[in-house]
Amino acid sequence: MNSISTDNLERILDYRVFCHAADQCVAEVIQSIRAGTKTWLACLNPHSFVVSRSEPGFANALASANWLIPDGIGIVLASRVLGGRIRGRITGADIFVKVNSGLDRESGSVFLLGSSDVTLNEMKRRMHDEWPNLRIAGTLSPPYRESFSETENAEMIRVINAARPDVLWVAMTAPKQEKWIHDNLQRLDVKFASAIGAVFDFYAGRVRRSAPVFQRFGLEWLPRLLQEPRRLWRRTLVSAPIFVTAVVKARFTRQSD
Numbered sequence: 001m002n003s004i005s006t007d008n009l010e011r012i013l014d015y016r017v018f019c020h021a022a023d024q025c026v027a028e029v030i031q032s033i034r035a036g037t038k039t040w041l042a043c044l045n046p047h048s049f050v051v052s053r054s055e056p057g058f059a060n061a062l063a064s065a066n067w068l069i070p071d072g073i074g075i076v077l078a079s080r081v082l083g084g085r086i087r088g089r090i091t092g093a094d095i096f097v098k099v100n101s102g103l104d105r106e107s108g109s110v111f112l113l114g115s116s117d118v119t120l121n122e123m124k125r126r127m128h129d130e131w132p133n134l135r136i137a138g139t140l141s142p143p144y145r146e147s148f149s150e151t152e153n154a155e156m157i158r159v160i161n162a163a164r165p166d167v168l169w170v171a172m173t174a175p176k177q178e179k180w181i182h183d184n185l186q187r188l189d190v191k192f193a194s195a196i197g198a199v200f201d202f203y204a205g206r207v208r209r210s211a212p213v214f215q216r217f218g219l220e221w222l223p224r225l226l227q228e229p230r231r232l233w234r235r236t237l238v239s240a241p242i243f244v245t246a247v248v249k250a251r252f253t254r255q256s257d
Contacts, residue, residue, distance in 0.1 A: 012075060015044060015049070018067050018068060026098040032066070038192075039066040042061065042195045043092050045074060046074035051175055076089055078243070081251050104133045109135040110137060113139075115200040121139075126204065161187075169200075171195075
């Protein structure tokens with residue numbers, strides 16, 4: 001990992017995860033943007049951890065992120081079991097809102113990559129109202145497929161670079177979005193990129209986020225599972241037990257060392 005501050009990281013199984021509050025993470029991100037350092041952020045939850053075990057490209061991408069945030073109550077609980085310092089989740093939505101707020105104060109610019117044109121248009125409208133000094137340098141809804149052709153990929157990079165944004169927000173679902181940033185970051189003329197999954201749909205109001213009470217108690221996954229069982233059942237009923245087993249094994253391994 002090309003980290004910014006190793007003091008703010010702790011080992012959770014295969015990865016080094018940011019272990020302080022969201023505001024500290026955002027402060028580091030804003031500082032790196034000011035410095036012009038090319039960096040990126042990804043989210044870690046139990047499902048992405050399990051998927052990464054069978055996808056080396058995804059694992060390499062997660063390990064390379066400058067900030068890997070604990071976006072999942074399972075990561076918070078794993079930290080406690082393993083004697084770590086993480087005390088709360090940091091979600092992709094937290095980073096999106098707080099970084100945009102910081103950029104708004106400094107008249108920064110962003111590019112939105114992902115989702116549909118309808119969602120992107122609604123985002124632009126709301127973002128203009130919420131952050132009037134934040135410039136939306138451009139938006140792009142990429143083709144809905146597992147991977148892009150070389151021609152499609154080159155055109156995406158060309159459009160983004162022509163807009164010259166400070167920040168690139170990428171919402172193409174995991175692991176596609178993380179692998180895309182990892183593979184293309186050095187070709188992108190941006191200061192910071194972040195993979196934030198469903199945040200575009202949440203922000204645009206296309207998908208309802210779980211009520212604050214569920215978020216506060218780490219149960220944000222439950223209403224989403226009930227709303228989209230066919231899409232989300234695997235991460236809850238398959239990935240979660242595998243992750244718990246890995247954490248318990250790591251705890252006993254540490255005790256025996």
